[in-house]
Amino acid sequence: MAEEVKKQRPAPDPNSAKMRLRKIAADAYSDAVEAKKRGELVGWCSSNFPVEIPETLGLTVCYPENQAAGIAARGGGERMCSEAESEGYSNDICAYARISLAYMKLKSAPEQDMPLPDYVLCANNICNCMIKWYENIAKELNIPMIMIDIPFNPDYEVSEAEIDYIEAQMWDAIHQLEKITGHKWSDEKFRQVQQISGRASKAWLDATATARYVPSPFNGFDLLNHMAVMVTARGKEEAAEAMDKLNSEYEENHLNGTSTFHAEEKYRIMFEGIACWPWLRVTSTGLKGRGINMVTTIYADAFGFIYKDFRDMCRAYAEVPNCMNIEHARDKRVRLCKDNHVEGLLVHTNRSCKLWSGFMPEMSRQIGKECNIPVVSFDGDQADPRNFSEAQYDTRVQGLMEIMDTNKEAK
Amino acid sequence: MYTLGVDIGSTTAKAVILENGERIVASSIIIATVGTSGVQNAVTEVLDKSGLRMEDMTAVVATGYGRQTYEQADYQISELSCHAIGAHFVFPDVHTVIDIGGQDAKVLSLNERGQLANFAMNDKCAAGTGRFLDVMASILNLKISDLEKEAAKATEPAQISSTCTVFAESEVISQLANGVKIPDVVAGICSSVASRVASLVRRVGVQEKVCMTGGVAQNGGVRLALEKELGVPILYDDKAQLMGALGASLYAFNKENKKNNT
Ligand code: SF4
Numbered sequence: 001m002a003e004e005v006k007k008q009r010p011a012p013d014p015n016s017a018k019m020r021l022r023k024i025a026a027d028a029y030s031d032a033v034e035a036k037k038r039g040e041l042v043g044w045c046s047s048n049f050p051v052e053i054p055e056t057l058g059l060t061v062c063y064p065e066n067q068a069a070g071i072a073a074r075g076g077g078e079r080m081c082s083e084a085e086s087e088g089y090s091n092d093i094c095a096y097a098r099i100s101l102a103y104m105k106l107k108s109a110p111e112q113d114m115p116l117p118d119y120v121l122c123a124n125n126i127c128n129c130m131i132k133w134y135e136n137i138a139k140e141l142n143i144p145m146i147m148i149d150i151p152f153n154p155d156y157e158v159s160e161a162e163i164d165y166i167e168a169q170m171w172d173a174i175h176q177l178e179k180i181t182g183h184k185w186s187d188e189k190f191r192q193v194q195q196i197s198g199r200a201s202k203a204w205l206d207a208t209a210t211a212r213y214v215p216s217p218f219n220g221f222d223l224l225n226h227m228a229v230m231v232t233a234r235g236k237e238e239a240a241e242a243m244d245k246l247n248s249e250y251e252e253n254h255l256n257g258t259s260t261f262h263a264e265e266k267y268r269i270m271f272e273g274i275a276c277w278p279w280l281r282v283t284s285t286g287l288k289g290r291g292i293n294m295v296t297t298i299y300a301d302a303f304g305f306i307y308k309d310f311r312d313m314c315r316a317y318a319e320v321p322n323c324m325n326i327e328h329a330r331d332k333r334v335r336l337c338k339d340n341h342v343e344g345l346l347v348h349t350n351r352s353c354k355l356w357s358g359f360m361p362e363m364s365r366q367i368g369k370e371c372n373i374p375v376v377s378f379d380g381d382q383a384d385p386r387n388f389s390e391a392q393y394d395t396r397v398q399g400l401m402e403i404m405d406t407n408k409e410a411k
Numbered sequence: 412m413y414t415l416g417v418d419i420g421s422t423t424a425k426a427v428i429l430e431n432g433e434r435i436v437a438s439s440i441i442i443a444t445v446g447t448s449g450v451q452n453a454v455t456e457v458l459d460k461s462g463l464r465m466e467d468m469t470a471v472v473a474t475g476y477g478r479q480t481y482e483q484a485d486y487q488i489s490e491l492s493c494h495a496i497g498a499h500f501v502f503p504d505v506h507t508v509i510d511i512g513g514q515d516a517k518v519l520s521l522n523e524r525g526q527l528a529n530f531a532m533n534d535k536c537a538a539g540t541g542r543f544l545d546v547m548a549s550i551l552n553l554k555i556s557d558l559e560k561e562a563a564k565a566t567e568p569a570q571i572s573s574t575c576t577v578f579a580e581s582e583v584i585s586q587l588a589n590g591v592k593i594p595d596v597v598a599g600i601c602s603s604v605a606s607r608v609a610s611l612v613r614r615v616g617v618q619e620k621v622c623m624t625g626g627v628a629q630n631g632g633v634r635l636a637l638e639k640e641l642g643v644p645i646l647y648d649d650k651a652q653l654m655g656a657l658g659a660s661l662y663a664f665n666k667e668n669k670k671n672n673t
Binding site (some may be wrong): 316349354361365368374375376377391392394395396399402403406 | 534
């Protein structure tokens with residue numbers, strides 16, 4: 001019998017954007033562990049909290065949403081969710097919150113460790129579940145909670161009054177942090193951070209915009225991974241550099257006719273919602289196996305924070321996708337669909353995230369109508385593996401593909 | 412040309428043989444779940460009935476939840492497209508198809524050419540599906556086929572408001588304990604399925620004509636309740652349960668026909 005020769009994959013280039021981004025994401029955790037060991041105070045921070053504040057103050061913070069996603073992607077979601085449920089938390093609560101609350105109690109998880117916090121930084125521009133989640137942590141660990149209230153904005157634009165409200169709280173948060181940590185705010189340092197974060201954001205927006213090329217130079221699932229750096233490290237120099245590199249790699253791919261989507265790109269869709277982390281492989285191969293490339297998601301837009309000064313930054317944080325009104329949020333998605341030649345929309349109805357799955361049926365209906373594309377949704381969960389059915393997912397994706405086929409034939 | 416369509420659902424396996432994409436030569440329905448020998452039995456039965464052999468089939472298409480596991484298929488397509496094709500064949504001017512099967516409920520919207528243009532499916536919950544009716548029938552000690560007759564006798568249909576199948580089960584038990592008559596409970600169960608499905612239909616848009624396919628379509632109680640909910644007549648054919656297999660068989664014919672003409 002002929003001996004099977006195992007296909008040798010070339011060792012990944014440590015200088016590639018992918019490896020650099022992976023390292024930045026991993027270092028964020030190990031740096032925090034080291035900082036804690038040195039006796040520094042470490043904070044936990046919600047994903048849409050202005051990172052410019054801890055960054056300018058030179059503080060080490062970790063991101064529980066990110067950690068929860070990592071734990072779920074590596075198979076620990078069910079264990080951690082059950083742990084939180086046995087503490088009395090309902091299984092209806094956001095699975096990121098359940099995982100994080102379980103972690104607070106267990107203090108370690110083989111999938112992704114992170115030091116426990118000495119203070120928490122919470123902004124509710126992402127959702128209001130966040131407030132109760134962080135309050136519980138603060139109460140249980142008896143640590144301070146710094147809260148910036150950035151309410152859902154029912155108007156299309158952010159008003160000056162809202163900016164006043166947020167700006168005052170930002171300064172208050174800074175002063176509280178100065179008191180807690182002893183670190184001092186510097187306007188000069190802030191300008192540097194703003195400049196780096198602007199550069200990283202611009203490179204991220206440019207990289208994700210290369211999906212306008214047909215075929216796309218990248219597999220949209222890349223974005224779900226790379227995004228971690230935009231959440232946690234966009235104020236860091238090395239993040240801006242890695243994002244520049246990502247953009248130039250995608251441009252190169254386009255010129256060379258290559259892509260990180262390793263299949264023939266027959267259909268292009270937008271994916272809406274948080275990734276289904278426990279079933280990432282199943283959800284991605286269900287698409288790739290059919291030649292469906294998820295070329296864009298709202299994340300492509302969500303972490304592009306470009307602003308001109310401190311006050312303008314306050315506006316930017318009131319304009320993140322989860323706190324803008326439905327018309328504004330829809331228009332952003334419509335633009336992504338149109339710019340990137342999207343032929344169908346796949347919506348992850350994620351019961352963990354009340355906010356997102358709440359507005360999605362109506363918003364996706366409007367997007368489908370405006371862009372004249374089919375919209376298909378499937379049930380899942382960002383981190384609790386018990387709320388997903390592979391067979392149901394598969395049928396829906398195939399149905400979506402068959403409609404896209406019919407639409408192509410009609411053209 | 413003969414083509415075979417096989418629909419491997421969650422509770423039944425169905426097979427249809429068509430001649431030249433026009434005439435149904437034979438069909439079969441076997442109660443069995445995905446992964447059991449049900450598919451093979453359905454195919455053996457349909458071949459026996461037709462007097463044909465597998466070799467006589469120009470193409471075989473599989474659909475349904477078990478579609479990927481049926482090795483004899485030349486192609487596999489989703490039951491969404493198959494129900495659309497099958498329903499369009501039986502009712503050429505249908506635009507909305509409501510298919511309630513064992514484990515899910517689907518509403519399909521068809522374009523002018525009878526092709527699938529959009530769809531909505533139930534979420535992860537079993538309410539509004541065949542399974543819900545199975546559970547309810549078994550608490551009442553009735554056969555699924557008796558539900559229609561019982562519902563027709565109702566004078567004051569009961570209100571079953573729980574969405575959850577398990578909660579609805581206890582609701583039914585307490586209704587019975589409170590002396591509500593069986594026909595009224597059955598009518599309430601049918602309305603509960605109908606109202607769940609009606610909201611799916613509205614999501615896709617009620618575009619006449621509307622028809623019902625899938626196993627639950629045979630239940631006149633649910634059909635009537637749905638007509639009332641939606642305010643439109645619902646077409647029904649006794650091939651309702653075969654619509655997926657019929658669509659698969661037609662798809663096979665169209666595919667082969669296209670090949671031969673190019
Ligand atoms: S997943 Fe949704 S509910 Fe959970 S923290 Fe994020 S925005 Fe909030």
